[in-house]
Amino acid sequence: MAKTEFPKSIISRPVYGELEPRNGTSHLLIADGEGGQAILDVVAKADDGFLDRAHIIFIPKDTKEKYVSKLESLGAKQCYTGPSYEAAVSRIRRVLSDASNGLQIYLAGSEGVMGQAQREAMNVGYPFQSIQTEHRGSKARRMQCVHCKGITEDVITDPFVCSHCGLNLFVRDHYSRRLAAFQGVCIDAEDPGNVPDPVEIL
Numbered sequence: 306m307a308k309t310e311f312p313k314s315i316i317s318r319p320v321y322g323e324l325e326p327r328n329g330t331s332h333l334l335i336a337d338g339e340g341g342q343a344i345l346d347v348v349a350k351a352d353d354g355f356l357d358r359a360h361i362i363f364i365p366k367d368t369k370e371k372y373v374s375k376l377e378s379l380g381a382k383q384c385y386t387g388p389s390y391e392a393a394v395s396r397i398r399r400v401l402s403d404a405s406n407g408l409q410i411y412l413a414g415s416e417g418v419m420g421q422a423q424r425e426a427m428n429v430g431y432p433f434q435s436i437q438t439e440h441r442g443s444k445a446r447r448m449q450c451v452h453c454k455g456i457t458e459d460v461i462t463d464p465f466v467c468s469h470c471g472l473n474l475f476v477r478d479h480y481s482r483r484l485a486a487f488q489g490v491c492i493d494a495e496d497p498g499n500v501p502d503p504v505e506i507l
Contacts, residue, residue: 317480319420321440326351330358330407333400334381335422337364337390339442340414341372347411348379356381360400362393364418367443390418397422401429413439417447417458420485433482444507449486450474456486462503464492473500 324347326332332355334344341363348356359381365373377384387393401408410426412419419438426436445459455469463476467489474489481488493499 315478315480317478319416319438319480319482321419321438324411324413324437324439326355327409327437329409330405332359332409332411333362333397333404334359334411334413335362335393335397335418336412337414337418337442338366338368340412340418340439341365341368341376343413343439343441344411345372345375345379358382361385362387362396362400364388364390364393364414366415390421394421394425397425401426401431410436411439412436414441415443415445415459416440417445417485420447420480420482424482424485427482446476446506447486448474448476448489449481449484450489452491457489460487460489461505463506464500464503465489476506 324343326347336344344361356379360383361376361381363372363376363386365386373386385393385396410431412422423433423436427433443459445461448457448460450467450470450472452472453467453470455467457465457468460476464473465476467474472491473493475492477488477490479488
């Protein structure tokens with residue numbers, strides 16, 4: 306699948322590149338959905354010893370079984386497939402806490418999963434500049450309601466309804482690395498019920 310290109314209007318949005326194998330004592334590769342292909346691509350470019358030091362964590366999402374067997378057959382030192390980021394996060398934290406100097410981190414797929422995994426790595430001291438990211442697949446956003454602080458995953462329209470408090474939220478073009486999410490603000494606070502028709506967002 307082609308790599309995703311975003312409009313350049315959102316200054317705070319992270320810049321995503323293309324995964325490249327790096328020299329390291331170990332390699333942590335985390336992806337969801339179409340990010341599975343990015344993992345296959347970077348492994349294809351890596352040296353023979355790369356997989357002996359690699360830990361792959363994959364969340365299929367809507368790709369279902371498309372990449373699972375391909376990733377499992379690579380022969381990585383460890384390969385985990387999980388149903389959600391929430392199911393995988395304890396493993397991610399364990400790998401990061403146990404890692405020695407020289408760990409290389411590769412993230413691919415949706416903004417939501419990459420942002421959350423990047424935040425976990427930054428929490429234990431990895432600078433975000435050293436974490437490789439490659440966006441693949443859905444352009445849906447991970448959104449935080451500024452009113453109730455609840456997170457709504459995979460938002461594709463503006464406005465949208467907060468999955469926690471039910472407010473109609475305007476999608477702000479502001480990305481918070483700390484929250485790994487964009488932010489949404491009530492769109493009809495001064496005129497309840499006056500909500501424009503939703504449009505698809507990028």
